[in-house]
Amino acid sequence: MTAVLAVDIGRxxxxxxxxxxxxxxxxxxxxxxxxxxxxxxxRTVCDAWDVADIAGHLIGQAEEVLRPWTFPxxxxxxxxxxxxxxxxxxxxxxxxxxxxxxxxxxxxxxxxRLWAKASRRISRNPALLRRMKIKLDGVPxxxxxxxxxxxxxxxxxxxxxHRDDVSQALGRPFDGGQYVDELIAQVMLDVDGGPFWxxxxxxxxxxxxxxxxxxxxxxxxPVGRAEVDAVAYMRTLSGRDDKPSITGDxxxxxxxxxxxxxF
Numbered sequence: 267m268t269a270v271l272a273v274d275i276g277r278x279x280x281x282x283x284x285x286x287x288x289x290x291x292x293x294x295x296x297x298x299x300x301x302x303x304x305x306x307x308x309r310t311v312c313d314a315w316d317v318a319d320i321a322g323h324l325i326g327q328a329e330e331v332l333r334p335w336t337f338p339x340x341x342x343x344x345x346x347x348x349x350x351x352x353x354x355x356x357x358x359x360x361x362x363x364x365x366x367x368x369x370x371x372x373x374x375x376x377x378x379r380l381w382a383k384a385s386r387r388i389s390r391n392p393a394l395l396r397r398m399k400i401k402l403d404g405v406p407x408x409x410x411x412x413x414x415x416x417x418x419x420x421x422x423x424x425x426x427x428h429r430d431d432v433s434q435a436l437g438r439p440f441d442g443g444q445y446v447d448e449l450i451a452q453v454m455l456d457v458d459g460g461p462f463w464x465x466x467x468x469x470x471x472x473x474x475x476x477x478x479x480x481x482x483x484x485x486x487x488p489v490g491r492a493e494v495d496a497v498a499y500m501r502t503l504s505g506r507d508d509k510p511s512i513t514g515d516x517x518x519x520x521x522x523x524x525x526x527x528x529f
Contacts (some may be wrong), residue, residue, distance in 0.1 A: 269470045269482040271457035275451050283418035284389045284447045290425040291381050293443055294324075297429060298374045301436070306370055308435040311506050312428075317435055319362040320428050321373050326361025327421060328380035331387055334430060353403040388417045408460075408528065418450055423529050426503060430497060443474035450477035450496050453503065453529070458483045462527045469518040474501060483521075490515025492522045503527050 278286070298321065306318040315323070330337045340360055341353060347363075350358035365373065396414030403409070411420075426449055427444070433440040442449075450473065458465055458481075468484030473496035482488065492514035495500075502510040505526055512519045 269480045270451075272454040272481045272483050275455040278419070278448060278452055279457065280389070280414075280418060282448065283422060284385070286449055287385055287388070287422040287425070289416075289443050289445055290422055290429065291378075291385060293429060293441070294381075294425060295374075295378055298377060299431060301370065301432075305436055310431045310435040311501075312431055315362055317432050318368070318370070318373060319486075320432055321377060322362040322365030322368070323358055324425065324428060325365055325373070325377050325380055326358075327424070328384040331384035331417065331421075332380065388421075391417070392507060400501065418454075420529065423449065423453065427529060430501070431506070440476075440497060446477035446496075447479060449481065450500065453500060453527070454479075454481045454483070457503065457525060457527055460527075462525055466521040466525065467517060469521050471518075471522055472514075488518070489521070490518035492518040494522065504529050 297416055301317060305318045310320060312320060326340070330340070337357075340357055344351075344353065344356035344360045348359055365376075368376070377463070392413070396412060396417075398413045398414050399410050400416060401410055426446075430440045430442075447458055454471075454473075467489040468482065468485055468486045470480065470482050470488045470491040472478075472480045472491065472493040474493060475495045475497060477496040477500075479496070492512050494510055494512040498507065498510055499512075499522075501507040502523065503525060505528065510523055512523050
């Protein structure tokens with residue numbers, strides 16, 4: 267299969283990212299509706315969070331889309347409660363804290379209601395607002411981003427990746443969804459187009475399974491080829507799994523296994 271130059275992948279436009287986000291929200295509605303009893307308290311790969319905490323974190327994101335002033339206010343509270351943590355991590359912990367103990371039925375209702383409104387708000391935001399620069403303390407390589415990129419790309423990516431986290435915690439198979447190939451292609455664009463690949467050598471990376479594709483990363487002549495399951499590699503890139511099952515040429519395997527990008 268011919269490798270796609272990752273850096274040449276086009277950025278998904280607003281119409282396409284709306285499809286990605288709304289598909290994820292439908293999948294989340296079905297997932298939350300299926301969780302019962304003690305399943306809400308299953309531990310996840312996300313540090314000390316259980317399944318309900320992840321739902322709370324995501325609801326917090328929707329709140330901040332609808333009421334932007336809650337973001338800096340939550341930052342202030344997070345600094346006081348978690349003074350030794352990276353600010354963004356502290357902020358997300360507080361999102362989960364704010365809804366911890368909420369009954370499951372209420373979590374489901376609030377998630378659906380706020381995210382439906384947030385998605386509409388994102389799709390209607392004017393261009394001037396979308397170009398606003400947002401500082402994200404504690405995210406190497408992503409310190410300053412356009413609000414439009416955060417809301418269009420990163421929020422859909424976060425919904426998708428956390429849905430995998432919950433599926434793993436529940437011991438259920440993960441369905442990447444109808445746009446999984448596009449979501450993963452956008453990750454590969456960011457890996458190669460940003461500072462994350464760094465001085466690693468050029469490689470050909472074949473992603474298999476859901477969202478699979480073949481990408482050329484880095485500059486110059488590839489030192490080899492590596493192969494790994496696409497969803498599993500998203501876990502590795504995001505720091506969820508430091509021991510991925512990658513095969514191929516040793517230099518390429520090392521380069522692929524060592525790359526990290528927070529999401």
